[in-house]
Amino acid sequence: MLVTGNDILIPAREGKYGVGAFNTNNMEITQAIIHTAERLRSPVIVQMSEGAIKYGGQDLANIVKDIAERATVPVALHLDHGSSYASALNAIKMGFTSVMIDASHHSFDENVAETRRVVEAAHAMGISVEAEIGRLGGVEEHVVVDEKDAFLTDPEEAVAFVDQTNVDYLAIAIGTSHGAYKGKGRPYIDQARIVKIGELLGIPLVAHGSSGVPAEITQRFRDSGGEIGEAVGIADEDLREACKHGIAKVNVDTDLRLASTVGIREILKASPKEFDPRKIFGPAREVMSQIIEHKMGVLGSVGKA
Numbered sequence: 001m002l003v004t005g006n007d008i009l010i011p012a013r014e015g016k017y018g019v020g021a022f023n024t025n026n027m028e029i030t031q032a033i034i035h036t037a038e039r040l041r042s043p044v045i046v047q048m049s050e051g052a053i054k055y056g057g058q059d060l061a062n063i064v065k066d067i068a069e070r071a072t073v074p075v076a077l078h079l080d081h082g083s084s085y086a087s088a089l090n091a092i093k094m095g096f097t098s099v100m101i102d103a104s105h106h107s108f109d110e111n112v113a114e115t116r117r118v119v120e121a122a123h124a125m126g127i128s129v130e131a132e133i134g135r136l137g138g139v140e141e142h143v144v145v146d147e148k149d150a151f152l153t154d155p156e157e158a159v160a161f162v163d164q165t166n167v168d169y170l171a172i173a174i175g176t177s178h179g180a181y182k183g184k185g186r187p188y189i190d191q192a193r194i195v196k197i198g199e200l201l202g203i204p205l206v207a208h209g210s211s212g213v214p215a216e217i218t219q220r221f222r223d224s225g226g227e228i229g230e231a232v233g234i235a236d237e238d239l240r241e242a243c244k245h246g247i248a249k250v251n252v253d254t255d256l257r258l259a260s261t262v263g264i265r266e267i268l269k270a271s272p273k274e275f276d277p278r279k280i281f282g283p284a285r286e287v288m289s290q291i292i293e294h295k296m297g298v299l300g301s302v303g304k305a
């Protein structure tokens, strides 16, 4: 069923597990996300960025909503990184049940003001809201605390922000970054900061940049002719730990991009004569499903719906 973000994330926060928020850009990605959730009895969030809305528009939003409504597990349709009040309201008009307003690159006061107006409008329509405070970006473990503090989320500021905005869930900067290159070795994530913020705030916390970029997938990408550098993601164990202390929404896009491309590359390489789209996108959907299943296991959402 199609539900709001709060319907999914409040129980996750209380139950100390995470729910995957997977980005979609087409039907096959959407099917992989929701059908895997159904098979594993897991709640799930399907999110569309402004780029996804530009690409798939109302057609794609309707596909998500239709599959979600027919699913027997809770599914939310979320706007990822909404850049303005207008963008958030447009998503609500399109039928989204959760929106992010990301004014984190503005000053604290401007972030508060912009988030507040989205929260007021969205709440009037029964829609839940995510906002962000701090700056995403990889940090090295050895970096001194002062430098980390410059862009990672300050716990006291997070409390003030939630007080002043009444936002439903909060994305915090803890050292993760978007994309396939999150650092070297095992990318650092600031667990102590999550614990601190989790103690001060009872609302669900959000981790962006949470793809695992599994070595097995990057190797298959290379083996099938793809070119990729020293790609590395967030370790499963680090995400599992984060979900015990308040992270409830875990954003994943890169892993599905890689998985779908691996599926397509492998079939095209193995069968140069193939041109039936179902034989090409079908395997891609299967590789994505395996990645999603693994992630849901790591986060602990399996069997929660």
Ligand code: G3H
Residues within 6 Å of the ligand: 023, 049, 050, 051, 052, 080, 081, 178, 253, 254
């Ligand atoms: O955080 C960014 C997401 O991975 C979405 O990316 O804006 O290219 O759709 P996109």
Ligand code: 13P
Residues within 6 Å of the ligand: 023, 080, 081, 177, 178, 179, 180, 207, 208, 209, 210, 211, 212, 251, 252, 253, 254, 255
């Ligand atoms: P990844 O690039 O790690 O998949 O993060 C996606 C994300 O945070 C979307 O908002």
Ligand code: NA
Residues within 6 Å of the ligand: 047, 078, 079, 080, 081, 100, 130, 251
């Ligand atoms: Na988001």
Ligand code: ZN
Residues within 6 Å of the ligand: 081, 178, 208, 209, 251
């Ligand atoms: Zn993000």
